[in-house]
Amino acid sequence: IQFMKGGGPYGEQxxxxxxxxxxxxxxxxxxxxxxxxxxxETDKA
Structure with missing residues (x-):
């Protein structure tokens, strides 16, 4: 499972x-x- 979030703390954590x-x-x-x-540049596939 992938989660992409900003801030925190997260419920998953x-x-x-x-x-x-x-x-x-x-x-x-x-x-x-x-x-x-x-x-x-590092985000380009």
Whole structure:
């Protein structure tokens, strides 16, 4: 499952704490959103 959100804390993170060690959330990627009009070089596929 992927979630793309800004700010926090997130409900998914709070639920993961209650479900540990059976559920782990791994945050990846760069902070912020992709500008579709002018994407950063690392965001281009």
């Amino acid at each position: 709070m639920a993961a704490q209650r479900l540990a060690p059976f559920l782990t959330i791994i945050q990846t990627g760069r902070p912020g959103w992709v500008n579709k009009e002018n994407p950063h």
